[in-house]
Amino acid sequence: MQGRVITAYGRHFTVKLEDGSTRQSFTKGKKTGVCVGDYVRLVLQGQEEARIEEVLPRQNLLYRSDEMRSKQFAANVDLLCIVVAVQPTFSEDLLSRALVGAWSANIEPIILLNKIDLQQDYPHAKARLAVFANLGVKIIEISTLQANDLKQKLIPLLSHKTSLLLGQSAMGKSSILNVLVPYAQAHTQEHSIALGTGKHTTTTTCLYELPEHQLSIIDSPGFQSFGLKHLSLQEVIQGFPEFLPYIDYCRFYNCTHLHEPGCGVLQAIAENHISPKRHEMYERILMECTAPEKY
Numbered sequence: 673m674q675g676r677v678i679t680a681y682g683r684h685f686t687v688k689l690e691d692g693s694t695r696q697s698f699t700k701g702k703k704t705g706v707c708v709g710d711y712v713r714l715v716l717q718g719q720e721e722a723r724i725e726e727v728l729p730r731q732n733l734l735y736r737s738d739e740m741r742s743k744q745f746a747a748n749v750d751l752l753c754i755v756v757a758v759q760p761t762f763s764e765d766l767l768s769r770a771l772v773g774a775w776s777a778n779i780e781p782i783i784l785l786n787k788i789d790l791q792q793d794y795p796h797a798k799a800r801l802a803v804f805a806n807l808g809v810k811i812i813e814i815s816t817l818q819a820n821d822l823k824q825k826l827i828p829l830l831s832h833k834t835s836l837l838l839g840q841s842a843m844g845k846s847s848i849l850n851v852l853v854p855y856a857q858a859h860t861q862e863h864s865i866a867l868g869t870g871k872h873t874t875t876t877t878c879l880y881e882l883p884e885h886q887l888s889i890i891d892s893p894g895f896q897s898f899g900l901k902h903l904s905l906q907e908v909i910q911g912f913p914e915f916l917p918y919i920d921y922c923r924f925y926n927c928t929h930l931h932e933p934g935c936g937v938l939q940a941i942a943e944n945h946i947s948p949k950r951h952e953m954y955e956r957i958l959m960e961c962t963a964p965e966k967y
């Protein structure tokens with residue numbers, strides 16, 4: 673029997689089976705290594721439960737990290753949808769990091785610019801996104817106040833795929849999810865914590881399906897912690913696709929593009945083909961990496 677993991681709480685998982693039914697599932701060992709989005713082989717136990725025997729090979733795996741460690745949180749993702757808004761101001765640093773995370777894991781990223789109904793601040797937000805548009809990232813402009821328009825723009829891009837929704841707080845991620853997958857709202861409230869303000873916040877990663885469009889969306893809380901620490905040098909470099917055409921010109925095959933003489937990337941920066949800001953970010957991310965084979 674096979675299925676897909678749609679929620680994960682410690683060692684307890686909800687798995688959706690091929691017939692559309694769900695099973696509360698668990699793993700045998702202490703270390704689970706199972707995450708939302710995984711396809712698993714399981715053995716049914718009684719009427720309601722199942723035991724996960726094996727995680728099937730993954731197309732990719734995304735991590736989140738805090739100061740202490742990296743932790744896997746979503747697997748088999750085709751598209752990373754990064755939600756930013758016209759208001760409040762989004763962090764360019766977090767957006768850049770999410771893009772690196774996507775590219776290094778071979779996942780296509782797109783940016784959803786939400787709240788375009790806030791016309792006054794729209795030009796400023798759009799201008800801040802120009803650098804990302806220049807990198808070739810698709811930017812889709814939406815407003816959750818225009819639900820039909822939003823669906824028309826997003827559903828064709830998301831269908832037949834598993835997409836991960838990421839966004840800083842207050843960008844409108846839950847509002848977008850609720851337009852796309854109406855049953856998500858009830859579910860989120862069920863699995864959320866009420867803050868002092870009475871506002872509910874998602875606390876767990878969860879996969880929602882819209883079978884009529886063969887579309888799966890993974891909603892995940894907190895984006896500040898998008899993990900890059902585990903990346904190898906090669907993966908970090910892959911996170912900066914605009915470097916690639918210049919790497920062929922590096923004198924050393926194992927160039928780190930930090931300080932080497934004859935480095936094609938450093939040359940391209942000197943000639944204004946690559947933004948120095950992006951190279952600074954490359955350097956910062958590399959310094960934070962803990963992968964042992966880094967240099």
Ligand SMILES: Nc1nc2c(ncn2[C@@H]2O[C@H](COP(=O)(O)OP(=O)(O)OP(=O)(O)O)[C@@H](O)[C@H]2O)c(=O)[nH]1
Pocket residue numbers: 786787788789790814815816817839840841842843844845846847848872873874
């Ligand atoms: N004007 C406008 N407001 C919006 C839009 N989308 C969402 N909002 C508002 O923005 C605020 C934040 O929206 P949420 O959907 O809760 O944002 P979130 O990103 O899920 O935030 P967290 O729950 O903190 O993660 C709410 O007050 C929404 O009503 C939009 O398209 N236009």
Ligand SMILES: [Zn+2]
Pocket residue numbers: 919922923927928929930932934935936937938
């Ligand atoms: Zn180089």
